[in-house]
Amino acid sequence: MPEIVMRKRLVTVEEIFHEGGPPAAAPLRRAAVLAVVKNPYAGRYVEDIVPFMDDLKPFGLSMAKALIDVLGGDAGAVEGYGKGAIVGAAGxxxxxxxxxxxxxxxxxxxxxxxKAIVPSAKKVGGPGTRLDVPITHVNASYVRSHFDAMEVGVPDGPRADEIVFVLVMTTGPRIHARVGGLKAAEIKGEDGLR
Structure with a gap:
């Protein structure tokens, strides 16, 4: 099975106090962790790539833990999430x-x-490529106040033979969310949608 070779990891946290309206009682915090790893399949077509996905499972857990830690260590404070990947040009x-x-x-x-599906985005690009990672509420995808995105990227990655794997978490709804729809307090938790 391919070995995971990480060149670098970036962790970023945004604190949003307002979006032109009154300051929020508590700022929205959005955090992203990006890992730049060697693509074991770069430059060639490989039919069975699932073994690398299996190898990435503990890696995903370590990245998710890093995000929870940077947001204060309380998993219960996380309300939104998303994921993404930027594949280098040889992939x-x-x-x-x-x-x-x-x-x-x-x-x-x-x-x-x-309960909710984790939304995602992916693309092929070179160093400096930016990716808008979609975000939804962790337990109900239809909670409109949590529809969001976080733009991420690595200045010197991905190189042609690399992949940037991304996870994003947030601590709440968009600042000044007021477009109606299902509220977080109304989540039934039955199906990951409502």
Missing amino acids: ELEHGALWHVPGGYAMRELLGDA
């Missing part, structure tokens, strides 16, 4: 899809078996 989009299970299930597990 293919499907290599980014390897992150669906290791990244998504890791966050869901560490957040107490969160």
Whole structure:
């Protein structure tokens, strides 16, 4: 099985106090962890790439834990999440899809078996490529106040033979969210949607 070779990891935290309206009682915190790893399939087509996905599972758990830690260590304070991947030019989009299970299930597990699907985005690009990682509420995808995105990227990555794997977590809704719809307090928790 391929070995995970990480070149670097970036962790970033945003604190949003207002978006032009009154300051929030507590700022929204959005955090992202990005890991730049060697793509074991770069430059060639490999039919069976699932073994690398399996190898990434503990890696996903360590990245999710790092996010929870940077947001204060309380998994119960996390209300939103998302994931993504940027594949270097010698790879293919499907290599980014390897992150669906290791990244998504890791966050869901560490957040107490969160119910909602973890939204994702992926693309192929070179160093400095930016990615908008979509975010939804951890337990109900239809909670409009938590529809968000966090732009991420690595100045010198991914190189052609690398993949940038990304996880994002937030501590609440968008600042000044007021477009109606299902509220977090109304979540039934039956299906990950409502």
